[in-house]
Amino acid sequence: MPDIHHLRNIGVIAHIDAGKTTVTERMLFYSGFSHRVGAVDKGTTVTDFDPEEQERGITINAASVTFPWKDVEINLIDTPGHVDFTAEVERSLRVLDGGVVVFSAREGVEAQSETVWHQADKYRVPRIALINKMDREGADFFGTLDEIRERLNCKPIPVNLPIGAGPPHLKEAFRGLIDLISMRMLTFVNDNKGGEVVESEIPAELHDEAELWRNQMLDQLSMYNDALTEIMLAEEPVPAEMIHRVLREATIHNLAVPVLCGSALDGIGVQPVLDAVAMYLPSPADVPPVEGTDPKKPDAKLVRKPDPDEPFCGLVFKIQADRHGDLHYVRVYSGTLKANSRVLNPGKDKKENVPQLWRVQADHRSQVDAVSAGDIIGIVGLRQSITGDTLCSTQDPILLESIAFPETVISMAIEPETSTERKKLADVLDMMKRQDPTFRARENEETGQTLISGMGELHLEVIKHRLLRDYKLDVRVHKPRVSYRETIERLVEVAGECHRNIAGQMLSAKVHIRMEPLEKRGTGSELYRVQPGKAASGEVPVPLFSQPHGTKPVVVIVGPNVSLPQEFLVPAVEVLTEQGEGGGSLGFPLMHVKITVLGGEVHETGSTDLAFRYAAGDAFEKGLRAAGIVLLEPIMRLEVTVPDEHVGDIVGDLQQRRAIITRTHTRGRNTVIEAQAPLANLFGYSSAMRGLSQGRATCTMEPHSYGPAPEQVLEGFM
Ligand SMILES: Nc1nc2c(ncn2[C@@H]2O[C@H](COP(=O)(O)OP(=O)(O)OP(=O)(O)O)[C@@H](O)[C@H]2O)c(=O)[nH]1
Numbered sequence: 241m242p243d244i245h246h247l248r249n250i251g252v253i254a255h256i257d258a259g260k261t262t263v264t265e266r267m268l269f270y271s272g273f274s275h276r277v278g279a280v281d282k283g284t285t286v287t288d289f290d291p292e293e294q295e296r297g298i299t300i301n302a303a304s305v306t307f308p309w310k311d312v313e314i315n316l317i318d319t320p321g322h323v324d325f326t327a328e329v330e331r332s333l334r335v336l337d338g339g340v341v342v343f344s345a346r347e348g349v350e351a352q353s354e355t356v357w358h359q360a361d362k363y364r365v366p367r368i369a370l371i372n373k374m375d376r377e378g379a380d381f382f383g384t385l386d387e388i389r390e391r392l393n394c395k396p397i398p399v400n401l402p403i404g405a406g407p408p409h410l411k412e413a414f415r416g417l418i419d420l421i422s423m424r425m426l427t428f429v430n431d432n433k434g435g436e437v438v439e440s441e442i443p444a445e446l447h448d449e450a451e452l453w454r455n456q457m458l459d460q461l462s463m464y465n466d467a468l469t470e471i472m473l474a475e476e477p478v479p480a481e482m483i484h485r486v487l488r489e490a491t492i493h494n495l496a497v498p499v500l501c502g503s504a505l506d507g508i509g510v511q512p513v514l515d516a517v518a519m520y521l522p523s524p525a526d527v528p529p530v531e532g533t534d535p536k537k538p539d540a541k542l543v544r545k546p547d548p549d550e551p552f553c554g555l556v557f558k559i560q561a562d563r564h565g566d567l568h569y570v571r572v573y574s575g576t577l578k579a580n581s582r583v584l585n586p587g588k589d590k591k592e593n594v595p596q597l598w599r600v601q602a603d604h605r606s607q608v609d610a611v612s613a614g615d616i617i618g619i620v621g622l623r624q625s626i627t628g629d630t631l632c633s634t635q636d637p638i639l640l641e642s643i644a645f646p647e648t649v650i651s652m653a654i655e656p657e658t659s660t661e662r663k664k665l666a667d668v669l670d671m672m673k674r675q676d677p678t679f680r681a682r683e684n685e686e687t688g689q690t691l692i693s694g695m696g697e698l699h700l701e702v703i704k705h706r707l708l709r710d711y712k713l714d715v716r717v718h719k720p721r722v723s724y725r726e727t728i729e730r731l732v733e734v735a736g737e738c739h740r741n742i743a744g745q746m747l748s749a750k751v752h753i754r755m756e757p758l759e760k761r762g763t764g765s766e767l768y769r770v771q772p773g774k775a776a777s778g779e780v781p782v783p784l785f786s787q788p789h790g791t792k793p794v795v796v797i798v799g800p801n802v803s804l805p806q807e808f809l810v811p812a813v814e815v816l817t818e819q820g821e822g823g824g825s826l827g828f829p830l831m832h833v834k835i836t837v838l839g840g841e842v843h844e845t846g847s848t849d850l851a852f853r854y855a856a857g858d859a860f861e862k863g864l865r866a867a868g869i870v871l872l873e874p875i876m877r878l879e880v881t882v883p884d885e886h887v888g889d890i891v892g893d894l895q896q897r898r899a900i901i902t903r904t905h906t907r908g909r910n911t912v913i914e915a916q917a918p919l920a921n922l923f924g925y926s927s928a929m930r931g932l933s934q935g936r937a938t939c940t941m942e943p944h945s946y947g948p949a950p951e952q953v954l955e956g957f958m
């Protein structure tokens with residue numbers, strides 16, 4: 241097991257097609273992990289091993305590999321760039337310590353680069369940037385650098401400069417780098433033997449430019465370190481070791497982003513990226529201790545240091561189903577985890593056996609006996625845990641923050657052709673749900689149809705392929721449509737009652753509730769737990785959990801002065817929560833709704849647990865009826881990049897699709913149009929857009945929010 245200081249957990253993140261998988265493939269080759277360089281376009285890379293990925297030439301699943309580079313061991317996750325698979329990026333960034341952000345020197349900072357950048361900001365993940373594809377026609381290192389600075393609002397510091405730009409047939413083709421720290425020229429032997437890096441003198445004609453950029457780098461770095469400033473003021477040479485140290489500190493504290501350049505396809509500039517990973521990105525020991533709460537006392541904050549001798553804790557961030565059983569990927573934050581041990585899942589208050597530990601190498605794996613703080617490992621044999629769950633030592637419980645995933649926006653009805661297929665379908669869908677937290681499937685017993693939902697057209701298309709091709713299920717698949725949600729229109733206060741004669745006993749109870757629309761999603765701090773067995777009277781409610789990115793669409797709380805006994809309050813809250821999760825008046829999932837239990841009436845006889853369940857159910861129904869329906873539809877954020885001469889056509893078409901154009905700006909010879917539009921009007925948009933621009937416009941879209949649907953759509957459901 242490597243020493244923690246020599247470990248790097250990193251993710252490669254970027255817009256689709258920037259070259260993440262190609263960079264990864266080269267890294268694996270130069271590290272000696274693999275003996276040949278695979279190509280994305282031939283479907284032969286290590287990390288795009290899924291046939292679906294190989295056919296489409298894009299990454300769909302985040303794949304992890306571990307390889308050595310000089311004296312460090314790198315756990316790397318190659319993430320997908322397509323927005324439909326953004327959850328893969330989210331969960332990877334949640335558990336990684338550093339990121340390599342890849343940009344295309346030709347396209348610059350694209351829409352999804354901004355999205356992944358902000359995801360990395362959210363988890364405060366230190367980054368280095370690679371400006372890739374320097375060999376492409378129109379590659380612009382300095383233009384991309386400016387965009388990184390301006391659009392991503394950060395302090396990029398180039399540590400190498402390109403020599404030339406563009407494809408080999410150009411006179412000034414991209415052919416190597418100047419290392420601004422060693423002030424040497426680097427060229428790269430692109431052969432099958434492991435790729436040698438050749439150092440030489442900087443050509444005389446490039447010397448001044450190199451000096452200029454080195455001085456800029458030192459000026460920027462001097463802001464972070466007084467000793468460096470003093471050396472510079474004294475006009476003495478700054479030692480390379482000092483530059484590395486200051487840059488490392490600045491990077492780890494998210495103050496600066498080292499920028500490199502290269503062409504992964506031609507094998508130029510990849511080894512310096514590996515050096516930069518080792519040199520500037522943090523080891524698990526460099527990041528702050530992980531924070532969590534005591535599962536029994538949610539207000540009590542706990543921390544665990546990244547130390548093998550601390551009590552064990554880790555987070556499940558991914559599940560991969562497999563015929564030998566599910567493989568749970570876990571980031572170990574503290575302590576040591578051994579095979580054949582027992583751990584606690586504190587969120588579910590369940591103990592779990594950990595029979596086997598596996599180190600995963602893309603589609604291969606090897607068994608290990610133990611793993612310690614800072615590492616990433618696969619566990620086979622867990623039964624209860626799902627993505628986002630904490631695992632910890634049974635003696636020293638700690639609950640870590642879970643991972644929040646976005647809401648689905650698009651649905652598709654599927655139905656089994658025969659009843660024997662039904663069971664098979666249900667099993668496969670269950671497995672898919674375990675693997676993919678942004679995939680939902682719900683069976684409608686009346687129609688026999690199952691509604692599956694996901695993040696976009698491509699997401700559902702990939703799932704459809706899996707069902708039909710990989711699992712050979714005989715199912716009919718309908719056209720995709722948008723995933724609607726419901727919320728309520730106004731605040732209401734209602735009383736739900738129960739007067740029922742059940743098995744000769746008269747049951748009676750009354751529950752008062754308030755139901756109100758929430759402007760935004762409920763946050764964790766608004767969630768309260770009723771502690772079974774304790775009187776709730778006059779008690780300040782206890783937060784259930786604190787989850788800043790809380791995704792509870794329906795929040796149920798108990799008002800401060802409720803004097804109902806716990807034995808009735810608990811079932812009432814349970815029913816309200818269940819009903820809230822069950823959907824609204826039109827059967828769509830509810831969101832942005834808060835329900836407060838205001839009180840209730842206990843009758844001398846007949847007030848039982850069951851009576852309160854009925855009364856709460858009645859209150860929920862009455863509340864929904866009185867509060868009015870608002871049908872919500874998904875609104876997408878679009879970014880269309882289009883040559884100037886086609887802007888008019890694209891804008892006209894967007895307006896017809898009820899789009900609101902939020903901003904336009906120019907990038908090179910193109911106009912970038914940013915807009916928001918209902919997903920319902922965007923089906924088939926990519927091909928329409930290509931038609932209007934003779935194939936020259938490109939577009940990305942991602943879910944933005946849910947907004948009220950037009951009246952006629954609502955009427956269609958009434
Ligand atoms: N010319 C050139 N092409 C490159 C370079 N790097 C990658 N490509 C090509 O760009 C395309 C996309 O590369 P990938 O490595 O799949 O990009 P990715 O970022 O992994 O894409 P997704 O995983 O789908 O988001 C492929 O056709 C690569 O061959 C490069 O440095 N120069």
Ligand SMILES: [Mg+2]
Pocket residue numbers: 260261262288298299318319320321
């Ligand atoms: Mg890829």
